[in-house]
Amino acid sequence: MRIPILKLHDCLLVSIQWELDDQTALQFQEDLLNKIHETNAKGVVIDITSIDFIDSFIAKVLGDVINMSTLMGAKVVITGIQPAVAITLIELGIGLEDVLTALDLEKGLEKLQQELGD
């Protein structure tokens, strides 16, 4: 299984709607970085509204992919972080300090466009 990555203008949209297994998470990481490279995307919105639990491996992959995307020059917005996911991320020390967050995909995209407009 691979997670589709949608291109909308200069942003990429990803919605993770089912729990990821390790293989899918790693595949997603690779696919997203390739897609950023291919499309010259300036921003990425990752919506994880439907994820209400993540394990430490997935949390690490998510933290990594955000840092890697930032390194490649794309701004990342994570939307829909659920309470349990926030707890896991903080407990694991994945603070996502430089990452924008928003409530849902629409608000995430708005926030990203504001940022990119600056």
Add this chain to the structure above:
Amino acid sequence: MRIPILKLHDCLLVSIQWELDDQTALQFQEDLLNKIHETNAKGVVIDITSIDFIDSFIAKVLGDVINMSTLMGAKVVITGIQPAVAITLIELGIGLEDVLTALDLEKGLEKLQQELGD
């Protein structure tokens, strides 16, 4: 595997990026109709840019899901139909007469918003 369906304002976005097997196609049909019902979406954009071949079963499911969505009151735009896919659809008599089409996701979304604005 299930295909994620993204909600953006009053539209749903779907990008099918890998060949569907029969089970996934039927699951997608069910998921999309449920999502239209849940979100009261007025429009759906289905991007099939990455699909360069469809068999008769998938073509039928695609034709059906478009008709079903229309029946539920959502306008459907199909984007990125490849030559081989267009050939298959027409040869199977799935003419998609009432369906809007566009080149890519951005243009599809624009077209949909124009239509919904009327």
